[in-house]
Amino acid sequence: MDMFEKLKILGESAKYDASCTSSGVDRKGGASDGIGSAASCGLCHSFAADGRCISLLKILMTNFCLFDCKYCVNRRSNDVPRARFTPDEIADLTINFYRRNYIEGLFLSSGIIQSPDYTCEQMIEALSLLRNKYKFYGYIHAKTIPGADPELINRLGTLADRISVNIELPSQKSLNTLAPDKSKSSILLPMGHITNKIRQNSYEIVKYKAAPKFAPAGQSTQMIIGATPDTDFQILRLSEAMYGKYRLKRVFYSAYVPVGDQKLLPPAGTKPPLLREHRLYQADWLLRFYGFKAEEILDEQHQEFNPLLDPKCNWALHHPECFPVEINKAPYEMLLRVPGIGVKSAQKIVTARRQTKLDYPDLRKLGVVLKRANYFILCSGKRAEGLIVTETGIMRQLMSASAVKELEQKGGFEQLSFFAQEDSAGKFPALPSLPTVEDTVKCLTGEM
């Protein structure tokens, strides 16, 4: 089998893995006869036709697999062409792509052949070829093999910048049904092992300068969205726990794309729940950069995201008691909670207001989206001039253009009323949700 065919098969098998970031480690220089470096911000070297970034050469070592996970395209029972790269082929391809600036490094995962330990050893061989023979200082992300010996995972971690264990599905029940060969503990155990190892390593490198670094870019994971009935709230709480307890750098969400007919899964032809995935990423950002807690974004009563509004706008509308916010005085944390103000514009506001009192035109210059922010802020005690507050008006400004269009076709804004009827407790009733919109609204149109 020639390289073209192998690359096609093993790239095809790896493409459903969402994580392709190269961030988290800054490494300049290295041996003068080596090649490569890593930038902490990460670099996306291209974008595929689906708009996803291509940062790393994302391939499987092999797509032969002993396991039979129902959601996976490489499951044992699936009839697909199989192939296998040798460690030499992987190293040669990586170096030659890297020299031409096509990629930032390698993302290596694998199906399980012979045994988890054997598979892991083969991966280690490919990575040590790259690191030692080719003196490659670029980025390497390795996926751990479930069930491999901890000692092998340790060796993998000293060669790679980031390692990840996929949690795959958000609950034990879903795992039992769809991934009979995996269990929650077989996933969380290595994850915990890696977390401990990273922590231990951070002490070692303080003590001994030459101590080998263990996964300096940290650990990430991925779960599949929409293959099982788990709710958004369950998923978000799980993410929060993983950011907290396991100190993960990233949790990736991957909208399930049907891969062959399975009676336990959504049928082939089902559109991937892209809007849901998009909302999860928005909420994930709120957890990591905006100081939100999962319980603030969703709760037991509201387990699903509002398809019409992003989670931050949704929160703001449900908490009128927090607004309006005075731009010239409010603390940074509160500025971050205003729809239309992001991390960068909030930082700029804090910097600029040291010099002068800010007014609405100034905010525009600092990159604030006034269209949204207007309803939630005051500048030196004043509302924006000519601002008319009506419920449909606010809704219209807070929703994305595509959602507005969608709604108008469905019968318009008249059906939406949530400001008119405050209930006796003085709280706003739950926002109306139109679950059917979910699959049809195009998301990811420039909002992420």
Next chain:
Amino acid sequence: MFNGRDVVYCYDGSYDGLLCCVFESFVRQETPVGITAGTQEQLTLAEVLNVPTNQEKAARVAAAIPQKISPRSEELVKIAFLTFGEDKDLLILKYLQIGFRVGAAVENMLADDTVNALNKAILHCTNEAHRMKQFIRFSDFDGYLAAVIEPKNKVIPLIADHFTDRYRNENFLIYDETHRMALVYHSHRAEIVYDIYFEMPAASAEEERYRELWKSFYDTIAIKERYNPRCRMTMMPKRYWKHMTEFSENEFAPSKSRTEAIGVNPSLPENN
């Protein structure tokens, strides 16, 4: 702070030359209506003042910027000098005027029109430099790597360290077609050369093979069910596609199926 005067300063286009314009403006206590680099002939009704480049005056201004304003401002001005806007020189002068008046605080005056405009231009430039780090594509010619770029800003000084560090053991060249300048890295030494012309030689069979492998990987990695050309265009504007391997057609084997796979006609990159 100075009075505006109907005069246009004309200098030789060098950084030192611009600093001399700043010097002139302070000596004359005036703000010109425009500053032009010598190469551009400008049709103007205003009086034209030729400002000769004087190392001593330039050095005095250069030393004053980090001392009287801030080191960060010096950095900003140096990057602003690489931007392509027509009024960039005047913008730098106005920024320095404010800086010499208020000191380091000028950095925080983000809502001021001059500071805001300067920051925007710098952001455009640094963003483009970042995009170059992402989208530059090298070709291997007998072990010598070469790439062609067409940036709007003079980004080469901003990306030089990145590439010389990354490819420290290679020999390579990055040619900026817009500004006819290049970064040449040879035998572990980097140099920026100006006023040159470079054309890519024909690719060898081996080079062609890796290009085809990359294109094949690029086509494979996209998920059909998630096709989203608008998102791709936002992240990777079309004006960069022209020099990118994944959108270049193999002259000898143009394939129709590939055009369909990536959803564009790769032979027609548009400028936008």
